Amino acid sequence: MKLELPRSFRKDLHLHGLIFHNGEERSIIVKNLSITGLLAELDQQKGAENDIKDIFNSRQSSTLVDIFIPSMRLAGEMEVVRADSKKNKLLIALEFKTVSYDVEDFIYKRKVYRKRMPGPGRILLNGNFHPFTAVNVSVDGLMILLNKRITIEETDEKAYFEFINLGLTGEASIVWTDYPHENETLIGLRYELLKQGELSGLPIFVNR
CATH class of the missing domain: 2.40.10.220 (predicted glycosyltransferase like domains)
Known part of the structure:
Protein backbone atom coordinates (compact mmCIF):
# COMPACT_ATOMS: atom_id res chain seq x y z
CA MET A 1 0.00 0.00 0.00
CA LYS A 2 1.38 3.36 -0.99
CA LEU A 3 1.00 5.91 1.79
CA GLU A 4 0.58 9.51 0.66
CA LEU A 5 -0.80 12.77 1.89
CA PRO A 6 -3.80 13.68 -0.28
CA ARG A 7 -4.21 16.67 -2.56
CA SER A 8 -1.54 19.28 -1.78
CA PHE A 9 1.84 19.39 -3.53
CA ARG A 10 4.50 17.55 -1.54
CA LYS A 11 8.17 18.50 -1.40
CA ASP A 12 10.62 15.63 -0.90
CA LEU A 13 12.81 16.09 2.17
CA HIS A 14 15.04 14.19 4.57
CA LEU A 15 14.76 16.12 7.84
CA HIS A 16 15.34 14.79 11.34
CA GLY A 17 12.80 15.49 14.05
CA LEU A 18 11.10 14.23 17.19
CA ILE A 19 7.60 12.99 17.87
CA PHE A 20 5.92 12.48 21.24
CA HIS A 21 3.68 9.44 20.97
CA ASN A 22 2.21 7.07 23.52
CA GLY A 23 4.09 8.72 26.39
CA GLU A 24 7.56 8.68 24.84
CA GLU A 25 9.73 10.71 22.48
CA ARG A 26 10.78 9.01 19.26
CA SER A 27 13.03 10.08 16.39
CA ILE A 28 11.51 10.59 12.95
CA ILE A 29 12.72 11.42 9.46
CA VAL A 30 10.43 13.70 7.49
CA LYS A 31 10.17 12.21 3.99
CA ASN A 32 7.99 14.85 2.38
CA LEU A 33 6.05 17.95 3.34
CA SER A 34 3.02 19.85 2.07
CA ILE A 35 0.94 22.81 3.26
CA THR A 36 -1.45 20.37 4.97
CA GLY A 37 0.95 17.95 6.63
CA LEU A 38 3.88 15.62 6.26
CA LEU A 39 4.95 12.03 5.79
CA ALA A 40 7.46 10.71 8.33
CA GLU A 41 9.41 7.54 8.94
CA LEU A 42 9.39 6.48 12.58
CA ASP A 43 12.45 4.91 14.17
CA GLN A 44 11.96 1.21 14.83
CA GLN A 45 11.90 -0.01 18.42
CA LYS A 46 9.42 -2.88 18.49
CA GLY A 47 9.16 -3.74 14.80
CA ALA A 48 6.81 -2.15 12.31
CA GLU A 49 3.82 -4.37 13.09
CA ASN A 50 3.94 -3.76 16.83
CA ASP A 51 4.51 -0.03 16.33
CA ILE A 52 1.47 0.15 14.06
CA LYS A 53 -0.59 -1.66 16.70
CA ASP A 54 0.56 0.88 19.31
CA ILE A 55 -0.40 3.78 17.05
CA PHE A 56 -3.78 2.20 16.26
CA ASN A 57 -4.50 1.57 19.95
CA SER A 58 -3.48 5.10 21.00
CA ARG A 59 -5.70 6.58 18.28
CA GLN A 60 -8.72 5.17 20.08
CA SER A 61 -8.29 7.88 22.72
CA SER A 62 -6.59 10.63 20.70
CA THR A 63 -5.20 11.09 17.20
CA LEU A 64 -3.04 14.07 18.18
CA VAL A 65 0.73 13.88 18.69
CA ASP A 66 3.38 16.52 19.45
CA ILE A 67 6.15 17.07 16.95
CA PHE A 68 9.38 19.08 16.74
CA ILE A 69 11.51 19.63 13.62
CA PRO A 70 14.55 21.73 14.66
CA SER A 71 15.84 22.64 11.19
CA MET A 72 12.45 24.11 10.24
CA ARG A 73 11.83 25.73 13.64
CA LEU A 74 8.48 23.94 13.64
CA ALA A 75 6.76 22.57 16.74
CA GLY A 76 3.23 21.79 17.83
CA GLU A 77 0.38 19.32 17.50
CA MET A 78 -0.39 17.15 14.48
CA GLU A 79 -3.03 14.54 13.78
CA VAL A 80 -2.13 10.98 12.78
CA VAL A 81 -4.05 10.35 9.56
CA ARG A 82 -2.64 6.96 8.54
CA ALA A 83 0.12 4.51 9.36
CA ASP A 84 1.63 1.75 7.26
CA SER A 85 4.75 -0.42 7.04
CA LYS A 86 6.95 -0.56 3.97
CA LYS A 87 10.04 -2.75 3.81
CA ASN A 88 9.95 -3.04 7.63
CA LYS A 89 9.82 0.74 7.98
CA LEU A 90 6.91 2.48 9.68
CA LEU A 91 5.51 5.44 7.75
CA ILE A 92 2.98 7.79 9.31
CA ALA A 93 0.98 10.53 7.60
CA LEU A 94 0.43 13.58 9.80
CA GLU A 95 -1.84 16.59 9.33
CA PHE A 96 -1.08 20.02 10.79
CA LYS A 97 -3.36 21.11 13.63
CA THR A 98 -1.78 23.58 16.05
CA VAL A 99 1.80 24.32 15.07
CA SER A 100 4.24 27.20 15.14
CA TYR A 101 6.54 27.72 12.16
CA ASP A 102 8.87 30.05 14.05
CA VAL A 103 9.91 28.74 17.43
CA GLU A 104 13.12 30.71 17.64
CA ASP A 105 12.31 31.77 21.20
CA PHE A 106 11.78 28.13 22.09
CA ILE A 107 15.06 27.01 20.56
CA TYR A 108 17.26 29.76 21.91
CA LYS A 109 15.56 30.94 25.10
CA ARG A 110 13.23 28.28 26.44
CA LYS A 111 14.57 25.12 27.99
CA VAL A 112 11.74 22.77 27.02
CA TYR A 113 8.76 22.53 24.72
CA ARG A 114 5.51 24.17 25.80
Whole structure:
Protein backbone atom coordinates (compact mmCIF):
# COMPACT_ATOMS: atom_id res chain seq x y z
CA MET A 1 0.00 0.00 0.00
CA LYS A 2 1.38 3.36 -0.99
CA LEU A 3 1.00 5.91 1.79
CA GLU A 4 0.58 9.51 0.66
CA LEU A 5 -0.80 12.77 1.89
CA PRO A 6 -3.80 13.68 -0.28
CA ARG A 7 -4.21 16.67 -2.56
CA SER A 8 -1.54 19.28 -1.78
CA PHE A 9 1.84 19.39 -3.53
CA ARG A 10 4.50 17.55 -1.54
CA LYS A 11 8.17 18.50 -1.40
CA ASP A 12 10.62 15.63 -0.90
CA LEU A 13 12.81 16.09 2.17
CA HIS A 14 15.04 14.19 4.57
CA LEU A 15 14.76 16.12 7.84
CA HIS A 16 15.34 14.79 11.34
CA GLY A 17 12.80 15.49 14.05
CA LEU A 18 11.10 14.23 17.19
CA ILE A 19 7.60 12.99 17.87
CA PHE A 20 5.92 12.48 21.24
CA HIS A 21 3.68 9.44 20.97
CA ASN A 22 2.21 7.07 23.52
CA GLY A 23 4.09 8.72 26.39
CA GLU A 24 7.56 8.68 24.84
CA GLU A 25 9.73 10.71 22.48
CA ARG A 26 10.78 9.01 19.26
CA SER A 27 13.03 10.08 16.39
CA ILE A 28 11.51 10.59 12.95
CA ILE A 29 12.72 11.42 9.46
CA VAL A 30 10.43 13.70 7.49
CA LYS A 31 10.17 12.21 3.99
CA ASN A 32 7.99 14.85 2.38
CA LEU A 33 6.05 17.95 3.34
CA SER A 34 3.02 19.85 2.07
CA ILE A 35 0.94 22.81 3.26
CA THR A 36 -1.45 20.37 4.97
CA GLY A 37 0.95 17.95 6.63
CA LEU A 38 3.88 15.62 6.26
CA LEU A 39 4.95 12.03 5.79
CA ALA A 40 7.46 10.71 8.33
CA GLU A 41 9.41 7.54 8.94
CA LEU A 42 9.39 6.48 12.58
CA ASP A 43 12.45 4.91 14.17
CA GLN A 44 11.96 1.21 14.83
CA GLN A 45 11.90 -0.01 18.42
CA LYS A 46 9.42 -2.88 18.49
CA GLY A 47 9.16 -3.74 14.80
CA ALA A 48 6.81 -2.15 12.31
CA GLU A 49 3.82 -4.37 13.09
CA ASN A 50 3.94 -3.76 16.83
CA ASP A 51 4.51 -0.03 16.33
CA ILE A 52 1.47 0.15 14.06
CA LYS A 53 -0.59 -1.66 16.70
CA ASP A 54 0.56 0.88 19.31
CA ILE A 55 -0.40 3.78 17.05
CA PHE A 56 -3.78 2.20 16.26
CA ASN A 57 -4.50 1.57 19.95
CA SER A 58 -3.48 5.10 21.00
CA ARG A 59 -5.70 6.58 18.28
CA GLN A 60 -8.72 5.17 20.08
CA SER A 61 -8.29 7.88 22.72
CA SER A 62 -6.59 10.63 20.70
CA THR A 63 -5.20 11.09 17.20
CA LEU A 64 -3.04 14.07 18.18
CA VAL A 65 0.73 13.88 18.69
CA ASP A 66 3.38 16.52 19.45
CA ILE A 67 6.15 17.07 16.95
CA PHE A 68 9.38 19.08 16.74
CA ILE A 69 11.51 19.63 13.62
CA PRO A 70 14.55 21.73 14.66
CA SER A 71 15.84 22.64 11.19
CA MET A 72 12.45 24.11 10.24
CA ARG A 73 11.83 25.73 13.64
CA LEU A 74 8.48 23.94 13.64
CA ALA A 75 6.76 22.57 16.74
CA GLY A 76 3.23 21.79 17.83
CA GLU A 77 0.38 19.32 17.50
CA MET A 78 -0.39 17.15 14.48
CA GLU A 79 -3.03 14.54 13.78
CA VAL A 80 -2.13 10.98 12.78
CA VAL A 81 -4.05 10.35 9.56
CA ARG A 82 -2.64 6.96 8.54
CA ALA A 83 0.12 4.51 9.36
CA ASP A 84 1.63 1.75 7.26
CA SER A 85 4.75 -0.42 7.04
CA LYS A 86 6.95 -0.56 3.97
CA LYS A 87 10.04 -2.75 3.81
CA ASN A 88 9.95 -3.04 7.63
CA LYS A 89 9.82 0.74 7.98
CA LEU A 90 6.91 2.48 9.68
CA LEU A 91 5.51 5.44 7.75
CA ILE A 92 2.98 7.79 9.31
CA ALA A 93 0.98 10.53 7.60
CA LEU A 94 0.43 13.58 9.80
CA GLU A 95 -1.84 16.59 9.33
CA PHE A 96 -1.08 20.02 10.79
CA LYS A 97 -3.36 21.11 13.63
CA THR A 98 -1.78 23.58 16.05
CA VAL A 99 1.80 24.32 15.07
CA SER A 100 4.24 27.20 15.14
CA TYR A 101 6.54 27.72 12.16
CA ASP A 102 8.87 30.05 14.05
CA VAL A 103 9.91 28.74 17.43
CA GLU A 104 13.12 30.71 17.64
CA ASP A 105 12.31 31.77 21.20
CA PHE A 106 11.78 28.13 22.09
CA ILE A 107 15.06 27.01 20.56
CA TYR A 108 17.26 29.76 21.91
CA LYS A 109 15.56 30.94 25.10
CA ARG A 110 13.23 28.28 26.44
CA LYS A 111 14.57 25.12 27.99
CA VAL A 112 11.74 22.77 27.02
CA TYR A 113 8.76 22.53 24.72
CA ARG A 114 5.51 24.17 25.80
CA LYS A 115 2.36 22.28 24.87
CA ARG A 116 -0.80 24.22 24.14
CA MET A 117 -3.29 22.93 26.70
CA PRO A 118 -6.23 25.25 27.46
CA GLY A 119 -8.01 24.35 30.66
CA PRO A 120 -9.37 25.77 33.92
CA GLY A 121 -7.60 26.21 37.23
CA ARG A 122 -7.18 28.59 40.11
CA ILE A 123 -4.31 30.40 41.78
CA LEU A 124 -3.90 32.03 45.18
CA LEU A 125 -2.78 35.65 44.77
CA ASN A 126 -2.85 38.46 47.30
CA GLY A 127 -4.77 36.27 49.74
CA ASN A 128 -7.57 35.29 47.34
CA PHE A 129 -8.18 32.50 44.85
CA HIS A 130 -8.58 33.63 41.24
CA PRO A 131 -9.78 31.42 38.35
CA PHE A 132 -7.50 31.13 35.34
CA THR A 133 -7.32 29.49 31.94
CA ALA A 134 -4.06 27.78 31.05
CA VAL A 135 -2.43 28.86 27.78
CA ASN A 136 0.35 26.30 27.60
CA VAL A 137 2.13 23.87 29.89
CA SER A 138 5.54 22.19 30.09
CA VAL A 139 7.51 19.97 32.43
CA ASP A 140 8.97 23.17 33.96
CA GLY A 141 5.89 25.34 34.38
CA LEU A 142 2.82 26.84 32.77
CA MET A 143 1.44 30.06 31.34
CA ILE A 144 -1.95 31.17 32.62
CA LEU A 145 -4.45 33.89 31.75
CA LEU A 146 -6.70 35.66 34.27
CA ASN A 147 -9.73 37.64 33.09
CA LYS A 148 -8.92 40.51 35.43
CA ARG A 149 -6.01 42.78 36.14
CA ILE A 150 -3.99 41.60 39.13
CA THR A 151 -1.09 43.63 40.47
CA ILE A 152 1.77 41.45 41.64
CA GLU A 153 4.38 43.19 43.72
CA GLU A 154 7.46 41.27 42.57
CA THR A 155 8.52 38.23 40.60
CA ASP A 156 9.76 35.01 42.24
CA GLU A 157 6.82 35.25 44.63
CA LYS A 158 5.45 31.77 45.32
CA ALA A 159 1.77 31.03 44.77
CA TYR A 160 -0.41 27.96 45.35
CA PHE A 161 -2.17 26.77 42.19
CA GLU A 162 -4.46 24.02 40.88
CA PHE A 163 -4.63 22.97 37.23
CA ILE A 164 -7.54 20.63 36.60
CA ASN A 165 -6.57 19.09 33.22
CA LEU A 166 -3.45 17.41 34.61
CA GLY A 167 -4.65 17.19 38.20
CA LEU A 168 -1.73 19.39 39.28
CA THR A 169 -1.66 21.09 42.67
CA GLY A 170 1.28 22.71 44.37
CA GLU A 171 3.42 25.83 44.56
CA ALA A 172 4.94 27.78 41.70
CA SER A 173 7.13 30.85 41.38
CA ILE A 174 5.82 33.80 39.39
CA VAL A 175 8.50 34.33 36.75
CA TRP A 176 6.87 37.17 34.83
CA THR A 177 3.57 39.02 34.35
CA ASP A 178 2.05 40.85 31.41
CA TYR A 179 -1.18 42.72 30.70
CA PRO A 180 -2.22 42.04 27.06
CA HIS A 181 -5.55 43.84 27.58
CA GLU A 182 -7.03 46.16 30.19
CA ASN A 183 -8.83 43.40 32.09
CA GLU A 184 -6.39 40.53 31.55
CA THR A 185 -3.30 39.30 33.36
CA LEU A 186 -0.89 36.85 31.77
CA ILE A 187 1.43 35.02 34.18
CA GLY A 188 4.38 32.71 33.64
CA LEU A 189 4.80 30.14 36.42
CA ARG A 190 7.68 27.81 37.30
CA TYR A 191 6.93 24.74 39.40
CA GLU A 192 8.51 24.73 42.85
CA LEU A 193 6.62 21.96 44.67
CA LEU A 194 4.07 19.64 43.10
CA LYS A 195 1.82 17.96 45.66
CA GLN A 196 -0.37 16.07 43.19
CA GLY A 197 -0.36 15.29 39.49
CA GLU A 198 1.98 13.80 36.90
CA LEU A 199 4.04 15.46 34.16
CA SER A 200 4.94 12.22 32.39
CA GLY A 201 2.43 12.88 29.62
CA LEU A 202 4.27 15.99 28.41
CA PRO A 203 7.07 16.08 25.82
CA ILE A 204 10.36 17.75 26.65
CA PHE A 205 11.94 18.23 23.19
CA VAL A 206 15.11 19.72 24.64
CA ASN A 207 17.20 21.50 22.02
CA ARG A 208 20.36 19.36 21.94
